[in-house]
Amino acid sequence: MGKHALLSASSSHRWLNCPPSARLCESYEDKSSEYAAEGTSAHMLCEYKLKVALGIRAKDPTADLSFYNAEMEDCANGYAVYILELVEMAKQSCADPVVLIEQRLDFSKYVEGGFGTGDCLVIADGTLHIVDYKHGQGVLVEVEDNPQMKLYALGALEIFDGIYDIDTVSMTIYQPRRDNVSTYTVFKESLYQWAEEILKPTAELAYAGDGEFNCGEWCQFCKVKHECRARAERNLELARYDFKLPPLLEDDEVEDILGKIDSLISWANDIKNYALQ
Numbered sequence: 001m002g003k004h005a006l007l008s009a010s011s012s013h014r015w016l017n018c019p020p021s022a023r024l025c026e027s028y029e030d031k032s033s034e035y036a037a038e039g040t041s042a043h044m045l046c047e048y049k050l051k052v053a054l055g056i057r058a059k060d061p062t063a064d065l066s067f068y069n070a071e072m073e074d075c076a077n078g079y080a081v082y083i084l085e086l087v088e089m090a091k092q093s094c095a096d097p098v099v100l101i102e103q104r105l106d107f108s109k110y111v112e113g114g115f116g117t118g119d120c121l122v123i124a125d126g127t128l129h130i131v132d133y134k135h136g137q138g139v140l141v142e143v144e145d146n147p148q149m150k151l152y153a154l155g156a157l158e159i160f161d162g163i164y165d166i167d168t169v170s171m172t173i174y175q176p177r178r179d180n181v182s183t184y185t186v187f188k189e190s191l192y193q194w195a196e197e198i199l200k201p202t203a204e205l206a207y208a209g210d211g212e213f214n215c216g217e218w219c220q221f222c223k224v225k226h227e228c229r230a231r232a233e234r235n236l237e238l239a240r241y242d243f244k245l246p247p248l249l250e251d252d253e254v255e256d257i258l259g260k261i262d263s264l265i266s267w268a269n270d271i272k273n274y275a276l277q
């Protein structure tokens with residue numbers, strides 16, 4: 001995994017929702033977490049297992065991995081089997097599907113400096129398949145309308161649309177530790193429309209450091225989440241309910257608070273952790 005672009009695919013859910021966050025996060029270092037290191041090891045093992053399954057020569061990375069256990073081995077084996085099944089399926093409509101592993105995908109046509117790495121692409125006439133392996137289990141990754149996957153898809157179309165006769169793009173999140181293997185399929189044209197109408201203008205705002213601050217569940221992945229004024233103001237606005245006696249709250253107020261309480265707790269914990277560092 002290389003150095004992250006300012007507007008990376010993996011952070012796109014955040015900067016698409018809150019464009020000014022991109023420049024704000026820029027001066028903060030990437031803190032490598034244990035989870036990230038574990039994910040890197042899992043990806044290396046997956047890559048190796050898949051290559052072997054496809055008959056491609058590859059060096060076994062196991063001895064050099066910073067993390068390795070039986071669960072990771074099972075996950076990587078399962079991933080390789082899943083891709084083989086996908087390839088077999090693709091062969092039903094195309095005699096010579098192409099399989100690409102750890103493919104660099106450039107979507108800079110829509111997002112300044114934008115690139116990422118697709119774990120696996122299976123390209124056949126009709127459908128382009130993109131599979132992303134997620135080793136984490138903390139957050140269930142939704143595939144539907146997932147911007148990271150859509151950016152990868154645009155990067156893949158940039159290379160293969162025209163060479164292959166592609167109508168639809170099929171995006172799959174393979175997250176074995178959450179029993180989550182889910183696929184989202186869209187027409188190529190709807191991706192291009194999203195890219196022109198939503199992605200490109202929002203990326204321009206983000207690149208320029210413009211746009212509106214917007215809090216939401218994406219804040220949990222933001223490097224400035226501890227100090228962000230917009231997030232503090234939003235949560236302090238919610239916290240004002242604390243000054244009312246609970247019996248005086250109307251049902252709709254309780255409902256309103258309940259809907260936001262997770263975000264308040266998450267923000268309060270972030271502030272506490274930051275202050276106690």
Ligand code: SF4
Nearest residue numbers: 018021219222225228
């Ligand atoms: S914490 Fe949330 S609102 Fe603040 S910059 Fe980050 S994403 Fe935007």
